[in-house]
Amino acid sequence: MPRSHRRDPDRLLPLDPTLRAIARELYRAVADAPILSPHGHVPASLLRADEPFGNPTELLVVGDHYLTRLLHADGADPHLIGMAGAVADPRETWREVARRFHLFAGTATGYWIEEELSGVFGIDTPLDAASADEIYDAVAEALSTPAFRPRALLERFRIDVLATTDDPLDDLADHALLQAQGLRVAPTFRPDAYLDPDGAAFVGRAEALLAATGHPATFAGYLDALRERRAHFVGHGAFSADHGVVEPFTIDLEPGEADRLLQRALRGESDAAENRALRGHLLLQMAGMSVEDGLVMTIHAGVRRNHSSATLRTFGPDTGHDIPLPTSFVDGLRPLLERHGLEPGLHLALFTVDETTFSRELAPLAGFYPSVYVGAPWWFLDAPDAIARFRSAVTETAGFYRGTGFIDDTRAFLSIPARHDTARRADAAYLARLVGEGRLSHDQAGRVARDLVDAVPRRAFKL
Amino acid sequence: MPRSHRRDPDRLLPLDPTLRAIARELYRAVADAPILSPHGHVPASLLRADEPFGNPTELLVVGDHYLTRLLHADGADPHLIGMAGAVADPRETWREVARRFHLFAGTATGYWIEEELSGVFGIDTPLDAASADEIYDAVAEALSTPAFRPRALLERFRIDVLATTDDPLDDLADHALLQAQGLRVAPTFRPDAYLDPDGAAFVGRAEALLAATGHPATFAGYLDALRERRAHFVGHGAFSADHGVVEPFTIDLEPGEADRLLQRALRGESDAAENRALRGHLLLQMAGMSVEDGLVMTIHAGVRRNHSSATLRTFGPDTGHDIPLPTSFVDGLRPLLERHGLEPGLHLALFTVDETTFSRELAPLAGFYPSVYVGAPWWFLDAPDAIARFRSAVTETAGFYRGTGFIDDTRAFLSIPARHDTARRADAAYLARLVGEGRLSHDQAGRVARDLVDAVPRRAFKL
Amino acid sequence: MPRSHRRDPDRLLPLDPTLRAIARELYRAVADAPILSPHGHVPASLLRADEPFGNPTELLVVGDHYLTRLLHADGADPHLIGMAGAVADPRETWREVARRFHLFAGTATGYWIEEELSGVFGIDTPLDAASADEIYDAVAEALSTPAFRPRALLERFRIDVLATTDDPLDDLADHALLQAQGLRVAPTFRPDAYLDPDGAAFVGRAEALLAATGHPATFAGYLDALRERRAHFVGHGAFSADHGVVEPFTIDLEPGEADRLLQRALRGESDAAENRALRGHLLLQMAGMSVEDGLVMTIHAGVRRNHSSATLRTFGPDTGHDIPLPTSFVDGLRPLLERHGLEPGLHLALFTVDETTFSRELAPLAGFYPSVYVGAPWWFLDAPDAIARFRSAVTETAGFYRGTGFIDDTRAFLSIPARHDTARRADAAYLARLVGEGRLSHDQAGRVARDLVDAVPRRAFKL
Structure with missing residues (x-):
């Protein structure tokens, strides 16, 4: 390969020689640290089969x-x-x-x-x-x-924790097998299809859930069914429940009203406003269950899924036509936070693809509520410049200790080390600037850099 | 002139000596490249008269x-x-x-x-x-x-393509004359006044359009009249149709409903909601015509025009009191994109003065739809720091090849070289940083810099 | 104290040696300039008692x-x-x-x-x-x-002007006493509780205001009562009236309708929409009074106060649970600006914690309306990186002379010098970059740096 170019060992670090030297030292101290991947989409079957x-x-x-x-x-x-x-x-x-x-x-x-x-x-x-x-x-x-092979790479990549994302009715047999073999591959409870009455599959999924758990088709029964499946996940090493929502809306309903809305939704009679209320109340109920069972609640909000119907019909979902929306968390999550935001044990990590929320909402919320964690830059924002904007927007209000640490959120197994390395380099670059500007000492920056790849995600995700 | 200061030849380039050297080389390779000005407001009469x-x-x-x-x-x-x-x-x-x-x-x-x-x-x-x-x-x-004189400056400025902005009923005689003389001065079809039933001049313009073309005052006739004038523009070298809208809203109506709304609007009986629907449907129809006749569709969205009524009364429009608004394209353009977004030949360039849309909407949309191009930083955002923010926000998702290239959008003929030069310097500065950070090779950066002033606008605007 | 580290004298200045030298010179010229603090929350009683x-x-x-x-x-x-x-x-x-x-x-x-x-x-x-x-x-x-002691520190800090924030019914005796002793401690008229019918205290406050001034409980009487208290403040050296609003909404009502809404509010019968209208109209009336009496009108908008009811109950307001909201000024302030925006003498300073408004709204508004001033970065945005983003977003449209200059807005008396110093360093860093990039001469940058701590706030706040 005659045209080979070696990668720049200082890539993504600042250009100024003083800053680059500081950043290089900060980066080197964490470059080979084990990877904690508490949220992602690699299937457990890949590692179970190991083909x-x-x-x-x-x-x-x-x-x-x-x-x-x-x-x-x-x-x-x-x-x-x-x-x-x-x-x-x-x-x-x-x-x-x-x-x-x-x-x-x-x-x-x-x-x-x-x-x-x-x-x-x-x-x-x-x-x-x-x-x-x-x-x-x-x-x-x-x-x-x-x-x-996948397992050899898992070891080579130094991935200590790998979370998958799974349907609530998954038996998690693959996870059990992997864990029995000493691999820390944890499932994540992802109940979106069971919480969104506007979803095409809602009635089918809801009926399947009720049938699988034997609970009655009442709101209380539905919650019990979800609770039971969460317990199954907790029993298989899950530490978080993930929620993808278009709008981070919650509402605290009377039980009778919730039941009425569920019945209408199950009969396919509910309208958009009723569905919104039911969805918002179910999300709030999930927070309550997180208080009970300790699963970290992550919310990934603000994406219009399947923007192109033609593409959806021909190629299916997750084929590139999901587009971010203007997003605000402050009023939409207030009912949830009013009910559970100060409860010990709740960890609520908020992920956004609308970067206007970084300084306006996420940092202020996570800088007050003990339950709220600022989710790492996600999806379209999971890139060097965007990470720099994220740190700049969040840190001056919330510091470094109210975040989740980096998550890769990827299906692309081989990209996991590259993504975490990018975040480590970007964080080293940001920290080096703070040192250069006299805002942090070398010691402080070194501690933060190490914590960002270890103590911070361990705390946020209860690892 | 004793106090004379020569302009810094490295102005707008990064300060770091390493980056400055890279940026200087990138900039010099394009500094004297011909100017393509595919959207602007210099009147053709200026060049025709050449006084x-x-x-x-x-x-x-x-x-x-x-x-x-x-x-x-x-x-x-x-x-x-x-x-x-x-x-x-x-x-x-x-x-x-x-x-x-x-x-x-x-x-x-x-x-x-x-x-x-x-x-x-x-x-x-x-x-x-x-x-x-x-x-x-x-x-x-x-x-x-x-x-x-204007033509001497046009030549001195190396302006290879200059687009004007014109009323659909313009006979384009000036353009014909200039083109006969070998000047590439192209008209742009700008039908706003004919598409917005809330506009004070709407009924008058619509009647003039119908009278000029002889089409009946039905919705179909109105579309035919617009189509005929677009053909007139195409015949005079137009390559784009430009649309200025407060809100990038579209809606796909049944023909009967569209006709009903048009009739009410022409009689001055329509209300705000009806006008919004009619306007949104006409915009969608313009996309359909762009599919037919190949005119690039540009949308400049999100400005509250004539914010001060007193100023409007005394000094008229375009006197400095247009103010940007919060803008979102994702849901508003969806009907248009559902109908035409995947059709070959449609080029839809989106311009915004709400920079929150850069990373949230424009880059994701243009990074999926073959029809969507990210419009260059426009109006209040057409300045060095804003261009830097634009590149940073857009590139990591959409790269350099889903944009329109720079447009100057100006009435100020003498500022055209300065504006393009600013963009070239700002882009060189951004590219130099990517090289310095090990994200692009020198060769890649050089190719991108050259493409941004030539291949990129030629493709987006079908030059 | 063996582990002592001296503060970096160049803290917050750019790292590049060329820029740092420029920034250092700019900073040093203003580092010891007197502090003008035209908006803050230090109580006058602190200085009066001087304990x-x-x-x-x-x-x-x-x-x-x-x-x-x-x-x-x-x-x-x-x-x-x-x-x-x-x-x-x-x-x-x-x-x-x-x-x-x-x-x-x-x-x-x-x-x-x-x-x-x-x-x-x-x-x-x-x-x-x-x-x-x-x-x-x-x-x-x-x-x-x-x-x-407080007064010794006031002198040591070189605080030439210190504004407090005060209830309209405050007798301002402390201010009178301080002024008699030669201290420039000015009250600020802060009528929020008297302008917001949704506030729990509204009826009580309104009745107290009417009782104290002896005006009838009509809308005209209410305005007269407010006008009288403003005059009291003007008489005690006030130069501004401050308004904290969730939403920067204004509306121009007929007097009869305003009276009707006030009566309903005073009887506790008004609904949310009526209260919004009354509040929006009262804000507009405050602008009219500012035209009359010359008080600079400052609006601090876009914060959801007391987000956590439990915290409010236990610890009260201003205990850390106020969270910013998406904010837009353009349409909401239009009625106010239509009525008063071009009137000589009105100074309207707009403060935001939604930084999307910097380039989208505040710079364009202040770059046209003689009355509008861009408020300095405030609250969560009052920090080095946020100030850098603010300057970058605002300056290219509005320059340096349409802002208010820095305000510290603090209750923390001892932090006043640190906050102003931060702003001076951040501005020096920004100006140095413009010089380095060939956009400003050294002379221009020096003039701007000096004006930002003196002429600019003096003009905006009529000091």
């Missing part, structure tokens, strides 16, 4: 909607780039990605791909049309060796 | 609401500073600007004025009360020479 | 909701940290703060505390569990000396 990855395209392209969405925007054939799932000719798909890879200049996705090729496979040749085949072959060859 | 500019005040002050608004805020007499148009004593007006020119320290407007005086007229003396007369005289003398 | 401060905890912890809120979020006992007011054992409270002081790394509050310990008391030892007692003793010893 070799199929081919470079299946591993790095198909299903990675960060990647395929920008190819799609550029006019690539959705089938060729794997938006529809399996591709006809993996090598041809890989070539198409390579031909269009200049699109990713400056993007987080491009940076991660380069990090993965370099850090995981030792390939430093820039990806383009000319290098596509040799890189494909090099990755394919690596994937055929035992060192590139 | 000498009247005097420095008429050229640089009168009608430049960027300039006059801040003088007005400072308490200057609106008549003296030309808010009402022609001024009684141009030299006295110039002196007033000079006396208050410290107000513009740090502003984009101040920077452009200095760039124009230096770059176009070779005047590097700071403008203040003491230098006002000598600068006035120097500019006036230059304006009396053939080298400062 | 020694009780103890370090009472002085620096109790009642400082910036500090106690983050301790509360971390799980500290609210009683121990003084959220409930007086503490049982001041030294034990101080130790608790010291134990948790790592929470404040990177925060504005932590920075100020360190500045106060260092700048006011000469203590440079980092505060932590180990140093808690020695620092407590050193501060306590200092407080027992005459040099640390």
